[in-house]
Amino acid sequence: MNKGADAGAPVIVWFRQDLRLQDHAALNAALASGRAVLPVYVLDDDSSGAWAVGGAARWWLHHSLASLAENLTTRGATLTLRRGPAAEVIPALARETGAAEVHAGRMHEPWARQADDATAAALQRVGVELRLHRTATLFDLDSIRTKTGGIYGVYTPFARTCRALGPLHPPTPAPDHVPCPAPPQSDRLEGWGLLPTHPDWAGGFRETWQVGEAAAHDRLAGFLSKAVHGYDTGRNLPGQPGTSMVSPHLHWGELSPGQVWHTAEQAAQETGKGLEVFLSEILWREFAAYLLWHNPHMPEQPLRPDFARLAVRDDAGDLQAWQRGQTGIPIVDAGMRQLWQLGWMHNRVRMIAASFLVKQLLLPWQAGQAYFWDTLVDADLASNAASWQWIAGCGIDSQPFFRVFNPVSQGEKFDPDGAYVRAWVPELGRMPDKFVHAPWSAPQTVLAGAGVELGRTYPNPIADLPQARQRALDAYRTTVRRAAA
Ligand SMILES: Cc1cc2nc3c(=O)[nH]c(=O)nc-3n(C[C@H](O)[C@H](O)[C@H](O)COP(=O)(O)OP(=O)(O)OC[C@H]3O[C@@H](n4cnc5c(N)ncnc54)[C@H](O)[C@@H]3O)c2cc1C
Incomplete structure (x- = not known):
């Protein structure tokens, strides 16, 4: 907490791969501070380097940000958009708005971890703390250890340990109201050029996907009402609609993995094999994040x-x-x-x-x-x-x-x-x-x-x-x- 911040100082919520209002630990912590909340998204192609958001994912990002901005507007808040290295943009915003602290979701990408360290250090120089929360994984990736304190390299014991960690906290609802200060200057989303122009290759995307938090829940509910029951076999048949297609919603955090887990467990009529296999796939996602967390060179070099x-x-x-x-x-x-x-x-x-x-x-x-x-x-x-x-x-x-x-x-x-x-x-x-x-x-x-x-x-x-x-x-x-x- 910025000790010098006055009582009216806002807190910043830095949205990342968690573009939702429900079950958002960083947003919840910011609201719990009782201060006004300034929601921010930073397009940081500088820090991500070779792993800057790719072409197709940029299309998704555009629509997801538009949807998040709308959801915030209906709750009284304005999403501020800025572009540049987070370690410069976030501290600059904190200075500009006199923010008391910054809350954000923790990312497991190596470049993002470096950016977090740099951002935290730069914020500290102006007396502001960066507080990171778990918004993208089911568990704290450092906490899952073998009996001897080592790192799992194999999925099955990793998944067993995850399941033994017991029931997850139930997901939290979206706030009714997000008290927001007068927003600072923001980029225009259209100005970021995230959508294709010539040629427009996204026609099939538009026909296939509804982007945003509400659409993510609809997609999950549709899957859980039908295909999950035969998922254990149907998931292997590409000619049939046998899988959930929630992966982009999960990647961009329109759904948290905890929400998927809870909703799936509650919606399943019978605890059939389909549900079990579906949950094990959610743990494959967790395992991949865990592997990257402990092996930051994984995207470039073979683990063997x-x-x-x-x-x-x-x-x-x-x-x-x-x-x-x-x-x-x-x-x-x-x-x-x-x-x-x-x-x-x-x-x-x-x-x-x-x-x-x-x-x-x-x-x-x-x-x-x-x-x-x-x-x-x-x-x-x-x-x-x-x-x-x-x-x-x-x-x-x-x-x-x-x-x-x-x-x-x-x-x-x-x-x-x-x-x-x-x-x-x-x-x-x-x-x-x-x-x-x-x-x-x-x-x-x-x-x-x-x-x-x-x-x-x-x-x-x-x-x-x-x-x-x-x-x-x-x-x-x-x-x-x-x-x-
Ligand atoms: C070469 C290759 C590259 C892949 N690249 C990606 C990627 O960039 N992003 C991505 O999300 N998935 C990736 N996957 C994993 C998997 O193919 C997709 O998650 C899945 O096809 C998404 O469709 P769905 O949501 O219908 O999956 P469902 O079968 O409904 O599974 C539910 C969720 O479980 C997770 N999941 C399922 N299978 C896997 C898996 N093998 N590894 C990790 N998580 C899994 C996903 O979050 C998925 O949305 C890749 C798989 C292969 C073989």
Whole structure:
């Protein structure tokens, strides 16, 4: 607390990846101070560097900020927008408004932690304290320890420990009123250029997503009233609406993970397998945040250092074919096109497409991670990096390197009637089920009957699957042997 602050001094609430009013520990603490509350959002592309919010996520951010601003307005407060390094912007605002203290949610991204330290130090110089609260995870990530005080590297015991920590605090409601001082000068949201202009690639986003806190609750409620019951099996079928699609709402904090947990537990009619599996996925998100918290280099370097020496290929043409959904492997192309259209891809297909990139194409996982970062509305540094490392076999708790997904059998298993492929790769719309996942294996008459001419209407596969699998295994084995020698 700024001891010199006068009785009328406001407190700042610095919103970050927690763009909501319900269950917001930083906002609640600010309101509990009894002072006027100044809500602020800082677009800090300076501190985030290579991990500045990506293109698709910027679209989401724009709409989420608009929604938050509106929710604040109806409660009597104005959201102030500023752009620049947080360590300069926040202390400047504190000076300008004579703020008594600053409350914010803790982020687990390494760049944000550095920015927090710098911001706290700069605030301290003007006698103001930065108080960080847990708004983005279920637990304090430092508090989850093995019996000997160590850090978990494996999901299952981590999840067991989380569950044993007992019931979470019930989520808190949004305040009816947020007493706000006369707001200082603010940037205009439109002036930040977060939305695409030419070309406008966000048409599919607009058709798919409703952004903001109220929409987040609607999306969760819709899922909990239906799909959660068969989620344990339905979550693997990309052609069906079997998952919640709450990931962007969770990333941007329109929903807190605690709210998702509580609402799910309360809404489930029977404590079936679907609910259990859904909750375990929420803990996968927590585990990814935990891994990043304890391994800040995770987005750049393999958690198993030997894998830094894997002899990956450098092939811009293959990378571009993958990005554009033009690999000639239907399930991979369907996923990459869904990603481009919606800013989201089904988890099963994320795994297949990612595996194809790092194994069959033998391209670096960091290249895939970077593309996902730019194209996902739910792009999350922790979940993205942990998932890519898991697929590439270089994470601590990864699938073994010799597990190479076969995209054809994966497609046949999880998209048996080809509904997903047909939805996203219309060129194959008339292919019979039997060949829709491997059109190159179809007789010429079948291809002609379906209007498919490989190499003209749809690409020939850019990789020979058995050969590419062998190439990956050879490269990975060499790396593992070298490490063991
Ligand atoms: C290569 C790759 C990259 C990924 N990148 C991201 C990313 O940037 N951001 C992101 O949120 N998720 C990422 N995931 C995880 C997962 O694919 C998405 O969370 C999920 O598809 C979101 O859809 P949903 O909300 O319908 O999930 P649901 O199946 O309904 O799951 C509910 C929630 O649990 C969490 N969750 C589910 N699966 C995972 C997982 N494997 N790891 C961590 N959390 C999980 C998410 O918050 C999700 O919203 C990635 C997965 C892969 C294989």
